[in-house]
Amino acid sequence: MTEQAAEVDQLRASDGRVPGRRGRATRQRLLDCTAEMLRTTSYRAIKVIDIAREAGTSPATFYQYFADVEAAILVLAEEMAADGERLVQLVREGTWRGKAGYRTALALTDAFLEFWDEHRPVLRVVDLATDEGDHRFRNIRVKVLNAVVRELAAVIARFQEEGRNTGVEPMAQAGTLVATLASVAAHHAGFEYWGFRTDDVRVSVARTVYWGTTGQRPPADG
Amino acid sequence: MTEQAAEVDQLRASDGRVPGRRGRATRQRLLDCTAEMLRTTSYRAIKVIDIAREAGTSPATFYQYFADVEAAILVLAEEMAADGERLVQLVREGTWRGKAGYRTALALTDAFLEFWDEHRPVLRVVDLATDEGDHRFRNIRVKVLNAVVRELAAVIARFQEEGRNTGVEPMAQAGTLVATLASVAAHHAGFEYWGFRTDDVRVSVARTVYWGTTGQRPPADG
DNA sequence: CGGTTCCCTGATGGATCGTCAGGTCTCGTT
DNA sequence: AACGAGACCTGACGATCCATCAGGGAACCG
Numbered sequence: 154m155t156e157q158a159a160e161v162d163q164l165r166a167s168d169g170r171v172p173g174r175r176g177r178a179t180r181q182r183l184l185d186c187t188a189e190m191l192r193t194t195s196y197r198a199i200k201v202i203d204i205a206r207e208a209g210t211s212p213a214t215f216y217q218y219f220a221d222v223e224a225a226i227l228v229l230a231e232e233m234a235a236d237g238e239r240l241v242q243l244v245r246e247g248t249w250r251g252k253a254g255y256r257t258a259l260a261l262t263d264a265f266l267e268f269w270d271e272h273r274p275v276l277r278v279v280d281l282a283t284d285e286g287d288h289r290f291r292n293i294r295v296k297v298l299n300a301v302v303r304e305l306a307a308v309i310a311r312f313q314e315e316g317r318n319t320g321v322e323p324m325a326q327a328g329t330l331v332a333t334l335a336s337v338a339a340h341h342a343g344f345e346y347w348g349f350r351t352d353d354v355r356v357s358v359a360r361t362v363y364w365g366t367t368g369q370r371p372p373a374d375g
Numbered sequence: 376m377t378e379q380a381a382e383v384d385q386l387r388a389s390d391g392r393v394p395g396r397r398g399r400a401t402r403q404r405l406l407d408c409t410a411e412m413l414r415t416t417s418y419r420a421i422k423v424i425d426i427a428r429e430a431g432t433s434p435a436t437f438y439q440y441f442a443d444v445e446a447a448i449l450v451l452a453e454e455m456a457a458d459g460e461r462l463v464q465l466v467r468e469g470t471w472r473g474k475a476g477y478r479t480a481l482a483l484t485d486a487f488l489e490f491w492d493e494h495r496p497v498l499r500v501v502d503l504a505t506d507e508g509d510h511r512f513r514n515i516r517v518k519v520l521n522a523v524v525r526e527l528a529a530v531i532a533r534f535q536e537e538g539r540n541t542g543v544e545p546m547a548q549a550g551t552l553v554a555t556l557a558s559v560a561a562h563h564a565g566f567e568y569w570g571f572r573t574d575d576v577r578v579s580v581a582r583t584v585y586w587g588t589t590g591q592r593p594p595a596d597g
Numbered sequence: 598c599g600g601t602t603c604c605c606t607g608a609t610g611g612a613t614c615g616t617c618a619g620g621t622c623t624c625g626t627t
Numbered sequence: 628a629a630c631g632a633g634a635c636c637t638g639a640c641g642a643t644c645c646a647t648c649a650g651g652g653a654a655c656c657g
Contacts, residue, residue, distance in 0.1 A: 170603075170604095173603065173654090175653085201646090202644060210606085211605070212645080213607085214605055216646065216647075217605080277502075280499075280502070281499055285418070287417075291565065294565070295569065320593070321579050322572070322575035324569075325566075325575035325576045328569075329580050333555040333583075336557060337554045339506065340506075343517075347524075348546075353546075354547045354550060356547070357544070357587075360542070361552075364586060392635095395623085397635065398634070423613080423614075432636075433637050435637060439635080
């Protein structure tokens, strides 16, 4: 199956037809309202009837485009995954040596914080569903994070060739660092609630990423 | 209000009375079944009627002891929080210098992995609810993790008095490390799915914790 | 303007929710 | 052992949501 055919299949309505202009607009409206509901109410409390009402349509229409609420969220999650490409690029295109390397680590930390702030409502559902063993959502999570992990592992492997940062398996090390980035990004609001300053946390994370990637002590002046 | 009075209040049924022997047994049965449902079905799909059926009683009985499903899970979460004390003890009672220090880091990593494996179904709901801004659940999460963070921050501060591991704010640094521990513990199953060996991840985490706490390079031979 | 395809909805049977009033069980008292 | 008095549980109910039809409008084309 071509990629394009797969894309069409995703749009396909429940009765098998491929929606036209009006249909796609309705579908998008439903997606927007789903995102809105996700932002304003708890995941558990979201009802398709609420989404439909918000979109000015009936529940039956919702079911024409999505099998259930999770299917709609899955689409939102895929849009998010596409946006995640920018995280990968930061790792790939940044330099990792010296002070510039530390700046790359800082930039990556900021990018994670920003990414999570932007996609938090979707990400928390992705996390939950992944943890509950839902394959479709796990694949999304992998698509975003695994790409970053691979790229970072490549950087680590290069340092290891030079005899630095030895004693760790590059993928495992990269996975650990990405876990740190993701977890802090997910919970930094909670950190602030405890009285942490986000900037202090940001520095700690960036230093950890720099050290964990290069095996070298971060620049003293931050 | 005394602590005991607060405990009694938690048990109090919806009509204000304090349950006796039979009532407490029923309540416990409902809690057990809630935990079981949490293990076997998705959070979103849990219905009070299912819990009641599983417990061999009627929905009305459930509502006599809990306002809703979340209230029951909250009780499970509090039991979990009590168990979290063992993580704090590991940090407090372990030594953090030299190879023994690295062994403490490894032990802490293992303890987190074990803790998450044991309490995963509850923890994922705590995480979600916390992220959604539910204060009651956030307090639980704080109770478990903040205690570990404080203890670890105290260790970091001691190293800083000796001129080591400078340039970071102890609480922020400890928070970052605990985020790493928690995140890896939460997702190590996913790591394995990608083909990582848990043992490699374990080493990476322990080394990161050791470095982040002491400011020193971990022992070469692991 | 008529026909065809696309899109939407009212209606519906089934399930769950949350809450009573009232029945059943337990246990201490006599 | 019989008897209350609470303690405990449940049947029943109106409200809501689910998920799915068949059929009524809307848009587009010739």
